[in-house]
Amino acid sequence: MIETPRRASLAAAAVAALMFSCLPALSAGSGGSDSATNTSRPNYAEAQAAVDSGSYVQALRILAGVVKAEPRNADAWNLMGYASRKMNRLDEADRYYATALRIDPRHMGALEYQGELFLERGDVDRARQNLSMLRGLCRTCDEYKDLIAAFDAAGQS
Incomplete structure (x- = not known):
């Protein structure tokens, strides 16, 4: 034709x-x-803006709605971990990062932030495991570089 x-x-x-x-x-x-x-x-972008402005309680409130509607949203669980860690709610942060990594074991943000949490708790071996995982995923990404910087800041180079 x-x-x-x-x-x-x-x-x-x-x-x-x-x-x-x-x-x-x-x-x-x-x-x-x-x-x-x-x-x-409220959506994830609003929660990110709240975190960026240091309004962690507000971010957690927004993110609770996001994960209720989207329980497999690893980004939201990761951001909940970050906000909780910044508020020194380390046990909550640990649970949120673990949830994000159950959903997506290669989530670079959760690997970085969980590694920082491990350093804050003095668990250098587990932080090194996260660094090793990030190194395997991306040696040039910000998450890898930021976790290396956290090791340096903690005197664990």
Whole structure:
């Protein structure tokens, strides 16, 4: 069959229509959720902004909603660990990092932050295990470099 410009345009339009009809309808402010009932649920970006401003209690409140809606969100569990650690809630932080790493054993942020937690607790051997895992994943990434810096700061070079 010979392809004409009109036939090609119609085919492209049909493909585009099919693709867009398969996308979920997103409500404004839903954070990418396909549920219109989630429009008021704070999202991960808001939690990250709260952490960045040092509002850890607020971040944890927001993240609780995120992980309730998305229990397999390793980024959210990791950020909960970070916020908890910054508030000196080390046992909570440990649980949150462990959850993030159960979901994604190669989560570089959780490996870095958990390693920093281990250093804070004086568990240098476990921190070195995290550093070794990061080295295997990425020798040039920020997480690896940051954990090395944490070792240096702790006098554990």
